Amino acid sequence: MPIEEALQRSVAGASISCQAVANPVPPWPGSLHPVKKSLEFQLIARLDAAILALGEGGAGFAVLYLDLDGFKAVNDRHGHAAGDDVLRQAAGRLGDAAGPGSLLARLGGDEFAGILASSEDPREARRVDERMIAAVRRPIALPDGLVLQVGATIGVAFAPTDGTDPLTLLRKADGALDVGKHGGKRLVQIHIALAEAKAG
Numbered sequence: 001m002p003i004e005e006a007l008q009r010s011v012a013g014a015s016i017s018c019q020a021v022a023n024p025v026p027p028w029p030g031s032l033h034p035v036k037k038s039l040e041f042q043l044i045a046r047l048d049a050a051i052l053a054l055g056e057g058g059a060g061f062a063v064l065y066l067d068l069d070g071f072k073a074v075n076d077r078h079g080h081a082a083g084d085d086v087l088r089q090a091a092g093r094l095g096d097a098a099g100p101g102s103l104l105a106r107l108g109g110d111e112f113a114g115i116l117a118s119s120e121d122p123r124e125a126r127r128v129d130e131r132m133i134a135a136v137r138r139p140i141a142l143p144d145g146l147v148l149q150v151g152a153t154i155g156v157a158f159a160p161t162d163g164t165d166p167l168t169l170l171r172k173a174d175g176a177l178d179v180g181k182h183g184g185k186r187l188v189q190i191h192i193a194l195a196e197a198k199a200g
Contacts, residue, residue, distance in 0.1 A: 043105045046115055047166040054160055060120025062156050064129060065173035066094070067181065068110035068136070069151035078146065085142045086150060093135040094152075099128060113170055120158060122190055129154045129188040153180045157191040 050061050068090060075083040091106065098104055104114035116128055136152040155177025157163065162172045172191045180189030 043103065043113060043115070044166050046103050047169065050115060051159060051164050051166070054164065060159055060161070062116040062120070062122075062125040062128075062158050063162075063169040063173045064104075064112075064114050064116060064125075065155045065170065065177045066104075066112040066114070066132070067153050067177055069153055071110040071150050074148055074150065078148070082142055082146065082148070086140055086148055089140045090136050090150060090152075093138070094132050097128070097132040097135040102128075113173070122156075122158065125156055125158070126188050126190070129156060133188070153177060154188045155180055155191070156188060162191050 047063070050058070054060065071083065071086065074086050087106075087110070091104075091112075094104055094112065095102075098114060098116065102114060102116045104112055106112050116125055133152045133154065136150060139147050139149050141147050155173045155175065157169045157172035157176060159169055163169045176189040176191040183189065
């Protein structure tokens with residue numbers, strides 16, 4: 001899904017808010033679509049605030065773009081009800097693993113985007129993202145006794161190295177995700193601009 005299209009859509013109950021996020025939305029209690037929140041409010045506003053803080057001497061941060069691996073097969077083989085259960089549990093695990101001060105929002109399908117607070121160090125961002133991947137990979141038990149497993153691939157961009165506006169950062173994180181998906185999946189891919197900056 002194009003990022004611009006995703007940013008115009010209303011996210012139906014799909015925001016996972018960690019600590020220190022205004023107007024937090026609980027991770028889908030009881031239903032996949034209990035509350036509607038727009039990405040413009042949940043994610044772009046948060047990115048704008050973080051970017052504004054950068055100009056005032058605030059810390060850099062990481063932007064991630066995440067895709068679940070194997071989720072389509074869950075829907076195809078076990079139906080959308082099972083897929084919804086997997087999404088709920090995966091979303092909760094991702095939010096917990098992202099840690100306090102971070103925000104993760106579902107763009108649609110099995111795609112998520114988020115911001116990791118004060119994670120300008122790529123090593124720390126990688127540790128957090130790898131923790132998220134490990135959390136998702138644990139078997140997921142469904143109410144009917146079925147046990148399923150999915151994975152995740154994450155692309156990461158950094159502010160201010162990779163940009164200082166939300167769409168640029170999201171595009172670059174999405175581009176890093178594409179590289180990761182083609183590189184074998186279930187890994188963290190850092191945007192190449194960061195490597196170029198370190199080399200220079």
